[in-house]
Amino acid sequence: MKNTKYKIVALMTFLAINTACINDLDTEPKVEQTLENLLAADPNAVEGLLSRLYASFALSSVEGPDKSDIIGADPGESPFVRGLVNLQDFTADDMKNRWGDNGLDQLTTSSNWTSNNKFFKYVYDRIYYTIPQATNLILIMKSDKVNYAKKDQVVDELRFLRSLSYYYLIDFFGKGALITNDNFNTTAPLPESSRKELFNFVESELLAIESTLPVTNSYGRANKSCARMLLAKLYLNAEVYTGTARYNDAAVYINKIITEGGFQLESNVRKNFSSDNNTSKEIIFPLLADAVSSQSFGNTTYLVNGSVSTDTMVPADFGTKQGWAGHRATKAWYGLFGNSIADLQTTTDKRAKLFWTQGHNWEMNDYKAWTDGLPSDKFWNKDSNGVGGATDYSSTDFPLFRLADVYLMYAECALRGAAGTTVPQGLTYVNLVRSRAGATSLTSITLDAVLDERARELNFEGMRRQDLIRFNKFTGSAYLWPWKGGVKNGTSISDNYKVFPIPSTALQANSNLTQNTGY
Helix, strand or coil: CCCCCCCCCHHHHHHHHHHHCCCCCCCCCCEEHHHHHHHCCHHHHHHHHHHHHHHCCCCCCCCCCCCCCCCCCCCCCCCCCHHHHHHHHHCCCCECCCCCCHHHHHHHCCCCCCCHHHHHHHHHHHHHHHHHHHHHHHHHHHHHCCCCCCCHHHHHEEEEEEEEHEEEEHCCCCCCCCCCCCCCCCCCCCCCHHHHHHHHHHHHHHHHHCCCCCCCCCCCCCCCCHHHHHHHHHCCCCHHHHHCCCCCHHHHHHHHHHCCCCCCCCEEEEEEEECCCCHHHCCEEEECCCCCEECCCHHHHHHHCCCCCCCCCCCHHHHHHCCCCEEECCCCHHHHHHCCCHHHHHHHCCHCCCCCCCCCCCCCEEEEEEEEEEEEECCCCCCCCCCCCCCCCCCCCEEEEEHHHHHHHHHHHCCCCCCCCCCCHHHHHHHHHHHHCCCCCCCCCCCCHHHHHHHHHHHCCHHHHHHHHHHHCCCCCCCCCHEEEEEEEEEEHHHHEEEEEEEHHHHHHCCCCCCCCCC
């Protein structure tokens, strides 16, 4: 059992009464100002409120796995991590889901996307749940009524969480209403802000807090390296988001994380995806999970249980009591380790062993057939030594940011000519990641080699679609993968798929919002 978890239990009743959910994204925050009175009377209560905002990235609700912060949302389907994987991995080449749910089927085949897809709505709603809650608490913390010794740090952490939400709005949807401290109490619908305007706001927020966030913080809370990582990712994708490349800027913060963050690659790569990953020296920012105190069907429970079946696997071997038989990798991922199941079993690369092969077919002739494709057991609910009993919910934290990603980002920036980087050093970092996994060292690197290494190392961690878009391999026909465009061997998809459609409920709630081109 992990000792560091969300300290929210004492405030659950208060929040349930005084924190209303966002209703169809009217973008008008509904957190009652009685929070200000609460914090004036008990400043220490801010820790629970802050934890509640962190929890919005991991749980469906602090009230339990059968409740949702979002009105009308399915508590199991709508949590953030589940949405992140649905939108970043199932839409890309690495993972496919077989359930055929209305909406999810369209994601896994990258076809027939519409503004009525509930999974787009769940992610959009979650973003616009967290942003106003964080903004309201920022304003309350800045008031003279709250006397708390670390109030400035709390405000910085809230600004980070708000920026993180906006970052995913930028990446997924490309535009939206910009809620700030200045317009928070505006009653009229907010205007639509462009991708560049949202980018500029997030950049300014992160630059403002990067110097004042602590070097270290409690487990699961933001520190300097978290802000630097988000800045680096923002700049890494800046050409996609704004049309202007910012690799030089990305390199600045990548180098700061490497030289000042104090993180180390874990010798056992599996440590990062196991129930004891709260002790990993590699994870920069985790989203917390616990089988007892932080239960959710949408955190790593979704990744673990969804990748296990009672037909070809024994759920208890992976630390779970349930096998949902949903997710399998495609050969676009495991094919990077060889050309057959036998290759996966004989390669020295330990990451190739994180696929279940028994009873499964190499080819995904039918993405709805459980035995077609290989389940990824990269995430499991046992510790890194394989110890642990079976539970219904996962205790494995989700590593949103980790050092291996930073090393590979450095190599990419170096190959793109970023100041402050060198290709030889980039090669060194790539080989550190590979040697940790037991893979042979490379003698040179190219951008395609880095993209492939990102797939080997980072797939199923909520970033593959973003990578393919940045490398111009997501839309079009230059790169095809199984079931791209709903065709077994893949087919071209149009450029409008580089962003998702704005949910119809958001358009109805705010007449200033416009639909993305092509939808």
